[in-house]
Amino acid sequence: MKRTPERILALAALAMSVGAPLVARAADPIKIGVIAEVSSISGAAIPQAAKLAADEINAAGGVNGRMIEIVEYDDHNSAADAVRAFQRAANQDKVHAVIASYVSEVVLALEPWSGRLKLPMITPGAASDVISQRVHDDYDHLKYTFHGYLASTFLADSVCDGLKVTGVNTLHMKTAVVMSEDAAWTIPLDAEYLKCLPKIGIQVLDHIRLSPDTTDFTPIFNKIEGLKPDVIVTGISHVGVQPTVQWHDQQVPIPMIGISSQATTSTFYKDTNGATEGVIYQTVSAPEVAVTPKMIPFTNAFVKRYGVTPAYCGYTSYDQVYYIADAIKRAGSTDPDKLVDALEKTSWSGTIGKVEFYGRESPFTHAMKVSPEYVSGLLVQWQGGKQMTVWPSEIANAKMVFPAFVKLPGK
Amino acid sequence: MQFLQILIDGFAISSLYGLGAIGFTLIFGVSGVLNLSHGALMVTAAVIAWAAAGSLHTGPYLGALAGVAASVAMAFATYLLVVRPIQSSRRIPREEKEIFVLTGTLLWGIMLQEAIAYLFTSNPKTVLPLVPGVVSILGVRTPAQEILTAVLSWAAIGLLWLLVNRTRRGKVLLAASINPRGLTLLGFELSEIYLFVWGLYGLLAGLAGVLLGAFLGVSSDNVGTLTASAFSIVVLGGLGSVSGSLIGAYIVGYLETITAYVVSPSIRTIPVLLLLVLAVYVRPQGLMGRR
Numbered sequence: 001m002k003r004t005p006e007r008i009l010a011l012a013a014l015a016m017s018v019g020a021p022l023v024a025r026a027a028d029p030i031k032i033g034v035i036a037e038v039s040s041i042s043g044a045a046i047p048q049a050a051k052l053a054a055d056e057i058n059a060a061g062g063v064n065g066r067m068i069e070i071v072e073y074d075d076h077n078s079a080a081d082a083v084r085a086f087q088r089a090a091n092q093d094k095v096h097a098v099i100a101s102y103v104s105e106v107v108l109a110l111e112p113w114s115g116r117l118k119l120p121m122i123t124p125g126a127a128s129d130v131i132s133q134r135v136h137d138d139y140d141h142l143k144y145t146f147h148g149y150l151a152s153t154f155l156a157d158s159v160c161d162g163l164k165v166t167g168v169n170t171l172h173m174k175t176a177v178v179m180s181e182d183a184a185w186t187i188p189l190d191a192e193y194l195k196c197l198p199k200i201g202i203q204v205l206d207h208i209r210l211s212p213d214t215t216d217f218t219p220i221f222n223k224i225e226g227l228k229p230d231v232i233v234t235g236i237s238h239v240g241v242q243p244t245v246q247w248h249d250q251q252v253p254i255p256m257i258g259i260s261s262q263a264t265t266s267t268f269y270k271d272t273n274g275a276t277e278g279v280i281y282q283t284v285s286a287p288e289v290a291v292t293p294k295m296i297p298f299t300n301a302f303v304k305r306y307g308v309t310p311a312y313c314g315y316t317s318y319d320q321v322y323y324i325a326d327a328i329k330r331a332g333s334t335d336p337d338k339l340v341d342a343l344e345k346t347s348w349s350g351t352i353g354k355v356e357f358y359g360r361e362s363p364f365t366h367a368m369k370v371s372p373e374y375v376s377g378l379l380v381q382w383q384g385g386k387q388m389t390v391w392p393s394e395i396a397n398a399k400m401v402f403p404a405f406v407k408l409p410g411k
Numbered sequence: 412m413q414f415l416q417i418l419i420d421g422f423a424i425s426s427l428y429g430l431g432a433i434g435f436t437l438i439f440g441v442s443g444v445l446n447l448s449h450g451a452l453m454v455t456a457a458v459i460a461w462a463a464a465g466s467l468h469t470g471p472y473l474g475a476l477a478g479v480a481a482s483v484a485m486a487f488a489t490y491l492l493v494v495r496p497i498q499s500s501r502r503i504p505r506e507e508k509e510i511f512v513l514t515g516t517l518l519w520g521i522m523l524q525e526a527i528a529y530l531f532t533s534n535p536k537t538v539l540p541l542v543p544g545v546v547s548i549l550g551v552r553t554p555a556q557e558i559l560t561a562v563l564s565w566a567a568i569g570l571l572w573l574l575v576n577r578t579r580r581g582k583v584l585l586a587a588s589i590n591p592r593g594l595t596l597l598g599f600e601l602s603e604i605y606l607f608v609w610g611l612y613g614l615l616a617g618l619a620g621v622l623l624g625a626f627l628g629v630s631s632d633n634v635g636t637l638t639a640s641a642f643s644i645v646v647l648g649g650l651g652s653v654s655g656s657l658i659g660a661y662i663v664g665y666l667e668t669i670t671a672y673v674v675s676p677s678i679r680t681i682p683v684l685l686l687l688v689l690a691v692y693v694r695p696q697g698l699m700g701r702r
Contacts, residue, residue, distance in 0.1 A: 039528040039529065039532050039533045039631075040532055040533055040534055041532050041534050044532070182677070209677075210676060210677065211676065211677040214676055214677070214679075215627045215628070215633070216420075216424065216627050216671065216676070216679075217676075218416075218420055218671075219420075219668075219671040219672045219676050220676055222413075222416060222672070240534075240535075241534060241535040241536070241537060241628055241630075242535050242537070242627060242628040245537040245628055246627070246628075249540065249543075249545075249554045249556060250545065250552065250554055251545050251552060251554075262534065267534075270465050271534055271535070271536060271537070272537060273465070273537055273539050273540075275537070
């Protein structure tokens, strides 16, 4: 009996020594790597939004008591830098998942590495269809990649859907010139534009692919104007400020509607000295329209912390931290294969809609489901320095207004 | 119609190229320095003009002035922090100094480029136009800013010509480019002349940067291209020759414009590079070169 307290102590010590690693492991942070081009406004939104989400999750107690830690890497918009960052994230920093880049070329370079290093990766902003096609074609190796933004084909369809209501029905447009930058993401985009525009009753007069290095767009606008289309349907992301300013300064009398990624940032108005007035762009999020209950609170929190509204890839990056955390919670582990299984079962109501991924049988394996039920597009127009939603009509908060130099069909 | 459009656009862009290259050639002619941070100076001017007008609400004119002032300050910094320490160093052998200056200014340019990208992001910026609106020239809709670009470029080039040929100060510059040692024997302080010419260069590069920023827009990513284009023009025209640079600027400007309109905007700069290769084979001293 005398020895009992000692025995209890010894047992307690034993229990503690066994339990200690368990306790320490529970407190180990969940690490999410974020690879982005930090010196561009859109790119910077990716880590900024991810940190905001992580802080919110941590403030609410983390994931099963584990805190989320965001590890940032700047890829300087270079695929080589991004691959190095990805390798470092996997081998040295031991992250559990990666949110990577808004540039298709960079994501396509990372995709095989995600497979080789078995590190789940989600892109918040790249668009090329090839990302999910590859997962479909080589699922066993590449299943670790998820496409967390609309694939180019869906982007083009969304523009066509919006243009049917705004352009064809309201403004009586009949002809268009497609103007896209030469990049991986615009190849499927343009192919779909050329298919879906005739279906909504718009004849495509020409299809111009411009070099992303272009600085003087005068010859391009000049050529387009000579064709007299009712609308310029855009596919631009790497370029944005210069074509928009030159469109305005040269008073090109044709409206521009389509994808213009840089126009999604709130600083675009200042960057273009207001030349973006009247430009209509497709997006999945607008600063003042409650597409979902989470959108406005997130936008406000982002503006409060960083002083600008989040770019399109900020919304997706924010959601991604949440649904990665959710998947880890459901998987009960950070094991990559279990995490992939859990991510495939994601059904997350985020800022931009309900996020679910297409399965193995779909040609768009691991791409985000696109439909009004899940995530769908909006058309937003710059009006008086503000981003106003003009389509779909259920949530629109403004009617289309164009600058005086734009000549609409029949006027 | 397209001919007229090419004539007008080509003229504006060539004038701007001329203004940008003339400072580059002046610095080489007078002090023997090939400043590879040239593009960074132009971009600094444009970005500061944009930031002053946009964030401090100074309006376009004060903004443009702030941009030019920033470029002058950076030109002095380039000379005092990079070029002069190399030139006056006793530890660098004389015959290697030129290559040190080349490398030094190149690295300085990259530092400025990264600093701009860090502070203002690498997104392109467009300077508020000094004059808004468009003017119709024989049916070609031309932005008023484009006309002003050509006018201001030529005004600056004209003033420089007057300065060099009609003032005592200018004649000293000319003398320094021909025989610097002779000038020191006459009792002139070379370092003072160099400071003056770097200030003048900052003014020209700054004006070119602000005008380019208002005409087409610039980003920190353009630093290398801008240096390369000034370099091409100057090599084509003949290193150190001001009139050669102007002719070079017009050849490059029009060749680019014709390519962009008639062939494709995507290969705009390629014929110029081919011409440059040809020029180096056939006439390595350039059109008006004297070295």
